[in-house]
Amino acid sequence: MMCQIDPYTSCKNGGQCIPIDEHMATETKFTCICPKYFTGDRCEIADTKIILSFQNDITLSRSMIVHFIQVLDYSSHERATTVKTIPIEKNSLIIYWSRPFHIVLFEFFNKTYYLTVVQKRYNPSQVIVKTLNSSDRCKHISEVFNETIVNLHLLRRIKYYHLPCQKHSSYLSCFYDDIHFCLCNTSSQHQHVANCFEFDHNLKPDCFGQNSCENGAQCFQDSPTCAPTSMCTCPTCFYGRRCQFSTNGFGLSIDAILGYHILPNVSIVKQPYVVDSHDHAGLFSGVLSVIMFQSKKLCEAGCDLYLLISFITTVFTVILVALKLWILVLAQMALTTNRSFLGL
Incomplete structure (x- = not known):
């Protein structure tokens, strides 16, 4: 097997090597599943990295639309669109893009455009640093004529x-x-x-008719045809990879807190730390209650009954929270096919 003979040179940058059936009529002996921010037949090409910051005179919106335009010839071009969210209390943003482009336009949701990048030739794996200011804003013809x-x-x-x-x-x-x-x-x-x-300017965000988002969410993909990636922009009170979860009827729920941290189709051991450590504090509190319950001085002071009730309440609460989280994790990881019970 090619992947077993040469596992380090077949795929680059940590790509996963998958052997191809030897009975298939192809010269390729393996294929590579590339990690995030890498592409190419052997994951040898790093994505273009755009480090973008904004001057204080620019009024930022929570999310913005990014248009990548590739000039094909003198008469045609190809456009791909995605959505990015600026982190809270920050005025900078990092974007990774794997496809060729010559022009990058930022569009705020109030139809305000900023010219971000213009390049005659596309160079892959480059790092572009740009600070947007008011002079980069594209004006409507009513402002110039x-x-x-x-x-x-x-x-x-x-x-x-x-x-x-x-x-x-x-x-x-x-x-x-x-x-x-x-x-x-x-x-x-x-x-x-x-x-x-x-x-x-009024392009419908439905992934060119292949919208898999739910609950009226907008769908964006990085290519008009054969798009390798797509994303959903959820309306208010909905979240999830496909906006399939709702916070209606809930307060500060586990769904709203951890929903975006759960990675789909990823084993539980590789999930972010925040997912599998939610109940550590509760268990730690329960363990402390047990340790304190062993103290004879506390029992003589009449605290033994209080500690016993506190321990039972803590353990019971942790079990309920853990059960709720595991239902959410299994559903978000696509291991649960019947999701009708989630609305109960």
Whole structure:
């Protein structure tokens, strides 16, 4: 077996080697299941890493849409979209992306766009550090043209699109209308011109008709066809990998606290520490109660009955919490197929 003969050189960066059936008519003897942030036939390509920070004059929203645009030729392009959430009390974000791209646009949910990355050639495994400021915001045509030009028909209006790039080249990097997105570039003659391409501002987030999200959640995937990854953006009071869980009718429940920490299709021993350590504090408290219950001085003081009741209550509570957690873990890990009892 190829994986057994050469387990260290077959797959790189900790990839899992899976041998291919020797009876299959293929030259490939194995395939690699790559870990997170690595791709390629042998997991040899690291994902592009974008380290993004925001200046204080930018009003941030809790989540933002990221558009990756790949220029295929002079007349067409391919767009992939994902959603990222900024951690609480932070103004920075790290994004990993495995597919080729030439343009990166950040879109806040109020339809505000920021031009983040523009590159003529795509170089894989690069690290891009960018600080977004107000000058990176892409303006609507109503902000760069007067009302007369804005009200013109598109065929007559678009011939004026090079003027803002020439007049405001120092602070205008991009602008858009209802159909196009335009970048202010410098031509070979060192002139500032508008390079425009079609951009659907109302693209339906349903993974191009392959939406597996539940409860009205939005679905985003990293490629229009044969997408390797997709994600769900849950509405209020829903969570989970597919937004299949609800917090309606609950207060500070285990579902809401630990739901996002449980990894699907991963064994319990490889789950995050927060998942398998929830009841350690309760068990520790119960053990302390037992130790204190052995003290004769406390028994003489009349505390023995109190400690006994406290111990029984603690153990009973821990058992109930552990049972609830295990039901949640098994359901989230996709080991439970009949989930109707979860709503009871």
